[in-house]
Amino acid sequence: MKRSVYNEDHEAFRAVVRDFVAKEVTPHFADWEAAGMPPRDLFRKLGELGVMGFGIPEEYGGPGDTGHKYQAIISEETALAGVALGHYNVSSGIVLPYLLNLATQEQKRRWFPGIASGDIMLCVAMTEPGTGSDLAGIRTTAKLSEDGTHYVLNGAKTFITGARNSELCVVAARTSAPTAEDRRAGLSLLVVPTDADGFTFGRKLEKIGLKSSDTNELSFVDVKVPAANLLGEEGKGFSYLGQNLPRERLQIGVSATSAATAAIRFAKAYVQERNVFGKPVASFQNTKFVLAECETEVAAAQALVDKGLDLEEAGELTPADAARIKLFCTETAGRVIDKCLQLHGGYGYMLEYPIARLYADIRVNRIYGGTSEVMKTIIAKDMGL
Structure with missing residues (x-):
């Protein structure tokens, strides 16, 4: 479905991020997985790109209050490339907002320039x-x-x-x-x-x-x-920890939906190339039905995420709405990625295929940031139950 959540500036930014991922991340990602973390210098390169300090005022070297959509684009592009940026989302998307909301002027002078440059994670x-x-x-x-x-x-x-x-x-x-x-x-x-x-x-x-x-x-x-x-x-x-949870849960929904979108792309490419019984796997009715189901589920998740991004930018994202986004998108991503791995057959279980990494990575989305059960509790309370 056509998306309207991003403008021309967002899409120009997407092109820059896509180029960075292709040059600085994808060629080295297997080494980072083997090492258990990316090199520390990655975050300084991201600092040079100007994406380490969303929300940090320009006087401290940041881009100012740009809104969360730019960070969402980074999640989308890394997922579509089948890679990740270490704990970038934790540092910039989860922890930094605490400092933006609570730091004193003296603390901002001490920490913000280094965070914006990538020298402080x-x-x-x-x-x-x-x-x-x-x-x-x-x-x-x-x-x-x-x-x-x-x-x-x-x-x-x-x-x-x-x-x-x-x-x-x-x-x-x-x-x-x-x-x-x-x-x-x-x-x-x-x-x-x-x-x-x-x-x-x-x-x-x-x-x-x-x-x-x-x-x-x-x-x-x-x-x-x-x-x-x-x-x-x-x-x-305790109250401070709860203030940033809606954005954190929205971000998890963004990441989960992006991963599910990537899974469909990987599965579609695989079934079009893979031949079974003398014809492409994509030609079988079951393959078409499975991918059609997945595409429809992800379209619904994407619509929910996009609405959440608009609400967050307007300052209107409620804890219950964020819980709905996280619950639906993470549960949907788990189902979709599982189906897409199944279409790969035995190769889907091999880590050399990105679908296998997506399958392993997506499981924790239903746990961290608040479990699916916690999300249901929040939603039920919002319903007056």
Whole structure:
């Protein structure tokens, strides 16, 4: 279906991104997967391209408030090429908005120029070994020193994306005990340098998919974090973490829909080339029906995503709408990519074919950013149930 969500400037930007991916990413992507992460220099090249600091004001070297559609284009183009940019989306699309919304002027002067240039990459540490969706159960502590100059951070985190390629980590920690009335009280956000004394990388976790991005365990042992690195107000961390969730879930929907679109393209090309019983696989009625079903499902997901992009740019994307987008698009992508892999037959199970990587990568979309079950809960609550 014809899309109207992008204008001429967006499409000109798409051409630049497509060229960058073809020259700087695709030829090296297999090496990045083998290494478990891209080279650190990739993000400096993206900084030179001007895409590391969407939302950062021009005075700090960023492009200003351009809207989320440019970032969505990057997700679309990397998916269609069958590649990824490490934890780029985490740094620029998930963590940076926290700084844009909460950083003081002094913090902006300190961090924004490096983020815009790609010299500073960001990660976020929320999940703990015993705490996933229930962030109120966070046990990592940050105690303010008697002289008020710094916090002392202790605890452990897991499933942290991109930490080894990051200079700063936004850590959710408990600065005071929860109250009897509110388990969520007492959480704060601290911006912690990853080279700080006591900041230790644990295991580099082996995942089913997303092989070109590192996922880590982290531990903090008496890490001294300057009080000037507190993000926002002390004790309001839980509410801050929820503010960016609609955009994060929209972005996951964008990525899932883009992956499903790519899967259909890969499957269509394969069945047109592959011969079985003396004729192309594409000539069989079942092949045509399967791809027609997939195309229709993805068109519906794309319409939902595009509406979400317009709502987000207008400042009207609600948590419930973002949940609907994430739920539908990730579940749809899982079904579509599975069907497209089936059309590849045995070759679809071989990692040399991009459909196999898509199949492995897409599964986590129904888990991170809030599980499908959490999305259903949010939607049901919005329905008054």
